[in-house]
Amino acid sequence: MKPALFVLAAVASLMLSTSALAQGRSQAHPAMPAILPLEDRARLEDRWLKERLDTLIPMLMRRDGVQMWILVAGEYHEDPVAETMLPATWLSARRRTILVFFDRGAQGVEKLALTRYPVGDFTASWNPDTQPDQWGRLAELVAERDPKTIALNRAEEFPLADGLTASHSEALTRALGPKYAARFVSHDRLGLGWLETRIPAELATYPTISRISHAIIEEGFSERVITPGATTSDDVVWFFRNRIAELKLDTWFQPSVAIQRPNGGSFTVQEMGLRGDTVIQPGDMLHVDFGLSYLGLKTDIQRLAYVLKPGEREPPKGLRDGLAAMNQVKTAVVDELKTGRTGNEVLLAARKRIEAQGIDGSIYTHPIGYHGHGAGPWIGSWEDQSGVRFRGGYPVHANTAWSIELNAQHKVPEWGGQKVRFMYEENGFYDGRSFRFLDGSQDEFILIPRP
Numbered sequence: 480m481k482p483a484l485f486v487l488a489a490v491a492s493l494m495l496s497t498s499a500l501a502q503g504r505s506q507a508h509p510a511m512p513a514i515l516p517l518e519d520r521a522r523l524e525d526r527w528l529k530e531r532l533d534t535l536i537p538m539l540m541r542r543d544g545v546q547m548w549i550l551v552a553g554e555y556h557e558d559p560v561a562e563t564m565l566p567a568t569w570l571s572a573r574r575r576t577i578l579v580f581f582d583r584g585a586q587g588v589e590k591l592a593l594t595r596y597p598v599g600d601f602t603a604s605w606n607p608d609t610q611p612d613q614w615g616r617l618a619e620l621v622a623e624r625d626p627k628t629i630a631l632n633r634a635e636e637f638p639l640a641d642g643l644t645a646s647h648s649e650a651l652t653r654a655l656g657p658k659y660a661a662r663f664v665s666h667d668r669l670g671l672g673w674l675e676t677r678i679p680a681e682l683a684t685y686p687t688i689s690r691i692s693h694a695i696i697e698e699g700f701s702e703r704v705i706t707p708g709a710t711t712s713d714d715v716v717w718f719f720r721n722r723i724a725e726l727k728l729d730t731w732f733q734p735s736v737a738i739q740r741p742n743g744g745s746f747t748v749q750e751m752g753l754r755g756d757t758v759i760q761p762g763d764m765l766h767v768d769f770g771l772s773y774l775g776l777k778t779d780i781q782r783l784a785y786v787l788k789p790g791e792r793e794p795p796k797g798l799r800d801g802l803a804a805m806n807q808v809k810t811a812v813v814d815e816l817k818t819g820r821t822g823n824e825v826l827l828a829a830r831k832r833i834e835a836q837g838i839d840g841s842i843y844t845h846p847i848g849y850h851g852h853g854a855g856p857w858i859g860s861w862e863d864q865s866g867v868r869f870r871g872g873y874p875v876h877a878n879t880a881w882s883i884e885l886n887a888q889h890k891v892p893e894w895g896g897q898k899v900r901f902m903y904e905e906n907g908f909y910d911g912r913s914f915r916f917l918d919g920s921q922d923e924f925i926l927i928p929r930p
Contacts (some may be wrong), residue, residue, distance in 0.1 A: 482703060484559045493921070507695075508694055510690075510694065511688045511691065511694040511695075512690050512691055512694075514691065514726055514773075516866075517727065517772075517789035520567070521566075521568055522567075522772060523662075523684075524567040524775050525566055526565065526600065526680070527597065527678065527680050527681055527775075528566070528567070528600070530680060531673075531678055531834050532564070532590060532600055534627060535672070535673060535676055536548075536590070536673070537582065537587065537588045539668075539673060539676075540541070540580065540582050540630075540669065541582065542668075542672070543663065543666070543668050543669055543672075543860050544628065545582070545628050545669060546626040546628050546629075546632070547579065547580065547582070547624065547626035547628065547629045548576065548579070548580040548630040548666075548669055549578070549617075549630070549734060550564070550577070550578045550579075550632060550642070550643075551575065551576070551577050551578075551643060551651065552565075552575070552577075552642070553572060553574075553576075553644065553647070554573055554574055554576075555571050555572075556644070557571060558642025558643065559639045559642050559644070559670075560632055560639070560640065560642055560670040560673055561578055561632075561642065562576060563674065563775070566598065567693075567775075569598075569599075569718070573594060573595065573596050573612060574594070574595060574862065576592070576593075576594045577592070577593040577594065577871075578590075578591070578592055578598070579591040579593070579604070579615060579617070579620065581624050581626065584879070585632050587675075589602065589847075590602060591604040592604060592611055592842070593605040593616055593617055593620070597822070599929070602689070602808060604620060605615070611879050613654050614653070614654035615654065617651075617655070618654045618655055622659075622720065624654075626662065628664050628746075629655075629659060629662050629663050629664065629670050630663075631643050631648070631651070631663055631664065631665060631666060632666065632669075632670050633666070634665065634666070634667035636667070636870055636872075637667050637854070637870065639670065639674055639850060639852070639853075640666070640667040640668075640669075640670035641667075642670070653923065657898045659921050665727055667873075670854070671854040671855060671873065672876070673854075674848060674850070674854035675846055675848060675853060675880075676876070676877060676878050676879065677848060677878055677880055677908065678878075679850045680849040682878075682880075682908055684774060684776075684777060685842060685906075685917050686917045686918050688771065688774065688776055688778055688901040688917075689778055689780070689906050689912065689917035689918035690918045691726075692726070693780070693918055694724050695723070695726075695769070696719075696925075698722065699715055699718050699719050699736075699767065700715075700765060700767065700782065700784040700927060701927060701928070701929065702927060702929070704718050705759055705927055707760055707786050707927075708758065708759075708760060708761075709758065710755050710758070710759050711755070711756050711757060711758050711759065712736045712737065712738055712753065712755060713736075713754070713755055713756060715736045715765075715767075716733070716734050717737050719734040719767075719769060720733070720734065723771065724734075725765065727737055727808035728771055728773050729771070729772040729773075730769075730771060730772065731772050731777055731850075732770055734769045734770075735751065735752070735754065735768045736754065736765060736766070736767050737751035737752030737753065737765070737766045738752045738754070738757055738759060738764070738765055738766075739753070739763070739764045739766070739899055739900070740760065740762060740764070740894075741893075741895065741897060742764045742894075742895070742897070745897075745898060748841065748843075748861040748886065748900070751902065752764055752766060753915040759786060760786065761783075761786050761787065761788040761789065762785075762786060764784070764785055764787050764794070764798060764899065764924075765784040765785070765927075766782075766783055766784075766902055767784075767903070768780075768902075769782075776848060776880075777848065777851040777902055778847070778906055779847055779848055779851050779852075779882040779884070779906065780904055780905060780906060781884070781902050781903060781905075782797050782921055782925060783903075783924055783925070784792055784919065784924055784925035784926070785798060785924040785925070785926055785927070786927045787927065787928065787930075792930050793924075794924050794926075795893035796893070797889070797891030797892045797893045797899075798893075798899070798924070799924075800891075801887065801891060801899055801901045802826075802901055802921075802922075802923070802924065804838050804840070804887040804889050804901065805840075805885070805886065805889075805901040805903045806903070806922065807833065807836060807838055807887070808829075808833050808842065808885045808903070809883055809885060809903055809905075811829040811830075811832040812825070812842055812844055812858065812885060813828070813883060813885055813907075813914045814829075814832075815828040816875060816909055817875060818874075818875055818876065818911050819875065819893060820869070820873070820875050821856060821871060821873060822855075822856030822857045822858040822859075822871040822872070822873060823856075823858075823868070823871035823872060824866075825844075825856075825858045825875065826842055826858045826864070826866045827866045829858075830842065830864065830866075831861075833887075837912075838887055839887065839888040839889070840885060840887040840888070841859070841861060841885060842858060842864065842884075843857075843858070843859045843860050843861040843884050843885065844857075844858035844859065844881060844882065844883050844884050845858070845881070845882050846881055846882070847882040847906055851882075853875070853880070853882075855873060855875070855879060856870065856871055856872070856874065856875060857870040857871045858871070875909070876911075877910055877911025877912075878908075878909075879908070879909050880907070880908050880909075880917075881907055881914070882904055882905065882906050883903070883905050883906075883907060884903065885902075885903050886901060886902040886903060887901050887903075888898075888901070889899050889901060903921065905921065
């Protein structure tokens with residue numbers, strides 16, 4: 480297909496996705512959007528990167544009162560923040576890559592790169608023929624600018640903002656000397672702010688990435704892939720892996736498909752149900768945990784399906800009621816997501832709501848973006864609902880993407896009163912005032928086969 484036709488197809492698919500976002504509901508047969516060829520993806524990612532560097536970096540540095548920010552990345556051992564600032568065709572840092580931002584006030588923020596190779600939109604600032612010592616050149620550059628504060632990516636609680644290695648920290652301290660080492664600020668807010676904040680161009684495309692995920696899930700949870708009495712849980716898992724590879728996409732974790740059924744046992748959040756070589760049967764409730772990586776952004780989605788028995792046209796009422804309880808937990812989390820609240824505060828407020836409704840639920844929501852378990856506050860964790868865990872003290876910010884993840888446990892009369900776990904995960908965007916899902920939310924079961 481010609482490049483112009485790819486663009487038209489991408490625009491059409493984006494319109495389809497934004498329409499679904501506005502409707503706010505799941506669709507029975509989501510269309511598969513056009514997927515860009517690799518060269519077009521790289522060009523688009525680089526355009527986004529330039530916009531992010533030009534707009535987010537000045538805002539974040541001034542928000543946090545930082546005049547200089549130094550990032551050091553080693554080849555194949557990248558600082559997670561620096562890795563997202565490299566051109567799309569750089570699959571890793573090269574040798575030692577040093578990136579420096581310096582705020583000149585009204586003159587803007589300088590973007591400097593001390594590397595042997597040009598780095599995208601950064602100004603090349605080291606000539607090894609003139610100054611063979613890379614650290615020595617950094618010391619010269621810092622002394623010339625004499626910054627009052629120097630932020631470094633060191634953070635105890637957030638690994639994504641803790642990318643400065645011990646050896647690089649020691650070398651940096653030696654190179655800059657006591658005068659500037661005294662101005663170091665171990666920082667997490669800069670790195671987290673960069674990673675968690677989505678620009679408008681990314682938001683415009685994120686619904687399409689979510690739609691692709693939904694389309695693959697709907698295909699896997701269909702009679703095209705599943706033959707009750709013959710297909711196993713692992714068969715469906717490997718369908719998902721192969722389908723992702725066919726589309727020239729990546730996943731950031733192994734998909735899982737789990738089965739719950741009458742007298743099938745009780746399961747933890749980790750186990751989720753029967754798996755492996757278990758054969759799918761009529762009357763089973765299926766669960767998938769699935770995620771994609773496309774255009775540098777991640778999805779993390781869970782969906783539930785029901786395998787109809789002969790003569791059935793819908794799941795038993797007890798299962799439908801459990802799905803409704805699951806959605807009440809979802810509503811509680813979304814309603815309590817507010818700017819400035821910490822993750823722990825959101826968790827406790829949402830838990831208070833569901834407990835008042837008599838719902839047995841757990842909440843373990845997290846940010847999403849460049850990373851599946853992304854930068855920002857945790858809102859609970861599956862192993863701890865106390866609201867005092869680390870990473871929950873960071874505040875919610877505007878223009879952030881979220882994976883709303885949770886479950887509700889509900890007794891199903893048709894299954895002899897067995898307690899069934901209804902697990903939910905869907906991606907959305909918080910603009911500082913309201914939350915909306917990128918491509919709808921699961922309000923009813925996927926049915927196999929389709930009625």
